[in-house]
Amino acid sequence: MSRVEVDRDRCVGSGVCESLAPAVFELDDDGVLVVHSSEPDEGQLDAVRDAVQSCPTRALSLTE
Numbered sequence: 001m002s003r004v005e006v007d008r009d010r011c012v013g014s015g016v017c018e019s020l021a022p023a024v025f026e027l028d029d030d031g032v033l034v035v036h037s038s039e040p041d042e043g044q045l046d047a048v049r050d051a052v053q054s055c056p057t058r059a060l061s062l063t064e
């Protein structure tokens with residue numbers, strides 16, 4: 001099972017991950033990132049990989 005983690009010290013709430021994988025990532029009303037599925041299923045993995053690579057502060061990591 002793949003696992004995605006957020007380094008809260010690095011996340012700046014840019015929302016890039018939300019735009020690329022909205023089923024997994026969402027910014028709440030305070031701009032705090034909510035991870036809906038820390039163990040994304042196969043159908044979400046490509047979008048999650050894109051989000052991990054596109055995060056401007058490298059706050060996301062994916063263990064596969």
Ligand code: SF4
Nearest residue numbers: 011012014015017055
């Ligand atoms: S793309 Fe990175 S910095 Fe932006 S909200 Fe997502 S985890 Fe945070």
